[in-house]
Amino acid sequence: MRGAHWGLLALLARIVAAENGLDGWLRYAPLPDSLLAQASPLPAVIVALNTTSSATGSSPVAIAAKELQVGIKGMLGRQLNISTESPIFRINSTQSSIIVGTIAAYSAKYGSLNASSLIKDGFWLSVKGSRVTILGQNERGALYGAFDYLSRIAQGDFSDVDHVSNPSAPIRWANEWNNLDGSIERGYAGPSIFFSNGLIVKNLTRVSQYARLLASIGINGIIVNNVNANASLLTDENIQGLGRLADTFRPYGVQVGISLNFASPQLLGGLATFDPLDASVIAWWADKTKRLYQRVPDLAGYLVKANSEGQPGPLTYNRTLADGANLFARAVQPYGGIVMFRAFVYNHHADWNDWKFDRANAAVEFFKDLDGLFLDNVVVQIKYGPIDFQVREPASPLFANIPKTNVAIELQVSQEYLGHQDHLVYIAPLWKTILDFDMRVESKPSLVRDIVSGQYFNRKLGGYAGVVNVGTNTTWLGSHLAMSNLYAYGKLAWDPTQDSQTLLQEWIRLTLGHDQAVLQTITKISMESWPAYENYTGNLGIQTLTDILYTHFGPNPASQDNNGWGQWTRADGKTIGMDRTVGNGTGFTGQYPSELAAKYEEIETTPEELLLWFHHVNYTTRLRSTGKTVIQHFYDAHYAGAATAQTFVSEWESLRGQIDSERFEHMLFRLKFQAGHSIVWRDAVNGFYYNLSGIPDELGRVGNHPYRIEAESMKLNGYAPVAVIPSETASNFTGIVITSTNGRGEAATTLDVPLGRYDIAFNYFDVIGGRAHYGAFLNDKPLLEWIGDLEDKLGHAFSTKLDGHSATRITFEGVEITRGDVLKIIGLADGIELAPLDYVSVLPVGIVD
Template sequence: MFFVVCSFAVKADDGYRLWLKFDKVASASRYTSYAQSVSSEFPTSPILETARKELGQGLKGLTGIAPVAKSADGSIQFVKDATIPEEGFEIQVDKKVQVKVDGLSVLGRKYIRIKASSDRGILYGVFELLRMIQQEKPLADISSSPKVKLRMLNHWDNVMGTIERGYAGASLWKWYELPETVDPRYTDYARANASIGINAVSVNNVNASARFMTPEYLAKVKVLADVFRPYGIKLFLSVNFASPKLVGKLKTSDPLDPQVRAFWASKTKEIYAQIPDFGGFLVKANSEGEPGPQEFGRTHADGANMLAEAVKPFNGIVIWRAFVYAPNPNGDRFKEAYNDFKPLDGTFAKNVIVQVKNGPIDFQPREPFHPLFGAMPKTPLALEFQITQEYTGFSTNVFYQSILFKECLDSDTYQNGKGSTVAKVIDGSLGNDQITMMAGVANTGSDRNWTGHLLSQANWYAFGRLAWDHTLSSEKIADEWVKQTLTRDDKAAKTASDILMKSRDTYVKFTTPLGLHHVMGQGIHWGPEPWLERSQRPDWTSIYYHRADSVGLGFDRKASGSNALSLYHPAVAQQWLDPAKTDLNYLLWFHHVGWKEKLTSGRTLWDEFCYRMNSGLQEVKDLQKDWDSLQGKVDPEIFADVRGRLAAQQRESVLWRDAHLLYFQTYSKLPISYGTPARTLAEIKEIVRIYQLK
């Protein structure tokens, strides 16, 4: 199954094909001699057949020639090489060479050899070859292997078809139609993932329904696993820890209870009978009301190890999320996961990996790396990013997340001394971990273009590319995506890439400058609500985090405050310890700063706050102008859609600026030095209130 452009849509590009637009390239003649035939040293398999189909369709579209199959000596050869790491590949391009024919010197044929030790490596090599041709690059030798073993999308999709924090329509999975009706879109989704190296998918919400443990739903899940398998993708399930009670009708879900352990052993065996390559379980427990082992006086390790015991005979794994925090009005949510998990280091079973969010609060637009990275050397840790834009602009704001991802990956934890980056923690190179993983909360939905905002496709793409190779630069990834998705015109591509590269800082400036955090609207997390002071729990309010008063703004996390800085290695903490030397982007994360205190910018805190908020608004206007310059260079339907969303972003940036300046002015009592609010604070509060209505 491949992406097609239906007859009624040929006049415009609606974004459905993502970055897999195999339209003919201007330099097709450069590649045609390579596209004549294909041969393979591998035995046939579903994944190898996928590789053949992808190669054939891709070359047919890009060059106009579809390679014919040969038993040997094809112009493109799939070569088996046991020395290449699992899932890795090498591409060797043999140029024309002089050979003797009947005593005469003539030019020989060109060859491309895609070498791998597995059929999955061949599949990834095929996509790399097509990626080079799409960008009209000269073909060159390349060797590549994934940095982490599991490169996973976590879907927060629910049985009723909704998506928690989803902004691109309804769920991809039509549970009520499965297993009888299999939407071709499932195959298109798997194909897109395989093209960027994603090899694992958890299909349901971590706030899991126990319904997924019933025979009815396992039959549905099996169909998805069957669709994913030819693309090298393993299926995982999020599980409700109370399933023994809810499904098994037991009196308890205590992980040390023999009947509970027997339930999970039996249920796991049932799953593997239907899905032999089932990956394992993803678990959110004792977090935000979800059930877990602590209800029975047990630890997270007790719960994880019980499930690990159940999947061990089938080589499955358990992914246990570390996103836990107690509702402590006098504490600091920054410290909660560390306090729960640090004492458990070394107590988890060997087939358990602990999944840690990139930052200690909750996927904020800019956040320091989580202190657990660097604090659990005896436990494999997975890194969890949020691709869906819960706090980064929904589907109305452009926010290129590769920059955020790279900031975390490149942060130095000092776990084994200088150079112990988060990337090295999670790729296993510091601890020789046997399970390594990077996860991203998916941003896909039923919208025709998959991600709502078309430019948000770049975030899905960037996650896959960085999960494969975290050393890639954000600039390179942006350039790749733009040239495969929007335009091959060099000047226009540079403009589009620049929009992506500037977008993150722009968004931060008009929403959470200087390290301000968690000040969004309650419930749907839309828009600003810094005045939020009452909620179901204190750490769901805004005042818990910004700590604004007549003196200043920001959360003191030094020893004089919550002392969260002590959770980091001293060399890490040192960079944030002195407010006078702290990067202004993280200032309010760690310090309560006086309104009139002079910053390194030369402005006072209040003036810098006003300046950045107003600058962010102006930069959105600049992004609009940059995009307008692309008219005629990108597809008109795509152009119009993104243009409309940028206009919405400009409107929202005014709301954010005005809300923050007017609200925090009630504490600073100082004149607004940059920008003039368009509405009163009361009017803004009413707008935000209405948006929060159910």
């Protein structure tokens, strides 16, 4: 009977049911029969220790027991009862059970264990046949151990194990940039799960579900509001709401913290000042902190962004950043709280004409001389690179410059500069380049991961802050595959020595099952995604060549320069790149320890992937690795990256029927969008530097598009040409729009191609503010119909203009065409969306435009 039952489960497992992504990697789907056969014998009961708190149903141990029950039922089809009482038995007994709890509770009931190797949040997992013991140094650790055991089952690992796992660092936090009105800065998955209309939401179901996901990857803290903080978060009503949030997160071992507006005493408290050394300000913060801890006694602490990008801070009163941080540190110190103080402080009104100015210098310039002046419960939160979450940056030299100060590394799961979750970019390999980087402090091995953990400089605090920005979308991040980044972030914060591909494959098995084709295909495209994105956006260390003045999504190389934001490339007609040398440039190289400073000072020893980060060179400078000129490398890399993005579509389509239809179609749509948008990126960046330098592509591709029909060259009725800005984001610098609001336009052309099958790509602009309708006809027969409604289907920050953010394409494949056929596009404008078109490509099958 048991075999028949498991056979039924296996049959159900093979039925690919629709999933919306809400469970993430905690699906607990039935295992295939090949793995179920390895599951015997199973434990008979779950014994939950720490019974006093477990009885309330609100402790991490109680959650662990319930999670074990649900997980085993879902994956193995076995209903296990949860007991808080069990017969006394010796540790070497072979009783069939899962025991979960703390070391202290276990020792009190069954006799002491040697747990000296466990640190805070760590756990011990022992699996010996049908006897499983999961013990945490604290209750949170027990919950982590339960998730680890369930993950092993979900991946088909039933082997015996005797395993101690400790976190690499005490701080493993998520930063959510949520605003009180429900919007999310750099969020691409719908509105906030925390806030709406200035208050904490009433229904916290999604918050509980998110807490579960965070706990399963070892995240122990969360900042729930934007670093650009609203002082009204500290009203009495919102403090009560924060208490409800904390009550929801607490059973999962996740402590709530908040971002502060430095000027709150003035903005909210009515004081005349927010000077951190003023007695009234100090008293105001002490009282507000007391009120917070009365409602949230385990408040993790505060996150502060000060004197950056227009935010108020201590420099307003000629006080130091340490004075500002210590104001809050003293306030939370009696309660055991932590202050995370962001090192993201810089002048965004810099003088572009000053050759020696460098935004990258700011963190060290502001913080190095303050080393040793921060209180012990202050942690300086440092972005992984010196600028701002670019596609590639060197490790921030600040990690090596403040040895007497606690530090944490700030990583970004939310893809602000990396395609807004509408481009597949698996970011963990990028993070690993930083975490594994050797800073060579005093010419000794000093890996960034060991510095941020506190280990290298012997600091008591340290760790990880990940900007996540989940939203109400059931996929959490707006894209199913983007969740691999959240999973990898938590796992790397726990153990940064782990391999990024191994973590990816864990996530695939947990999220999408055990099919080998699924595993291999998604591994392939995911591991190719960051290099491809770097290639078609910005390579050789030039940064992500996005529009830094607008949404940070589409291409706009010109926006990097001639403004005060400091993300400069110094590109002109002959040269490109920032000279950050000591000898002739901004002096940035000198901020590194001596070995690295010497390495980066010289072009010959600078890694080529960072060449233009450190050096200002001629476009005709030849690379050591290939002999290509810098400009030719740009051309080739952008073509190569876009070509790789095209393969993601066909690779994914090969999995049809092996992934449930809901998730399959969701990702297929996004991968097709990425394939088209990568061509926009390729053409815009290549076109910009071709026009700037005047140096042609040796292969004749840039500016030469034999398969394109420019929209402005077609026969137009109701349409008129319009210049696109930036010009390189449109083919031939021009698009067409309907001449009247809510009007109708036609664009027609006679095709001059041999008889055959073709793919027809329509490049158009999908702006926010309307949903124009389009219809394509071949000899007046309907070919394709679509709506400019990407704002309903994608999550990126949209544009109201014709530019690199709104440029996109849709393709109709396998069209039979005869020379002389007439292709006509009819557009119906809607609101400010005037059915804009750029060009049509008539492509022989298999040819990429």
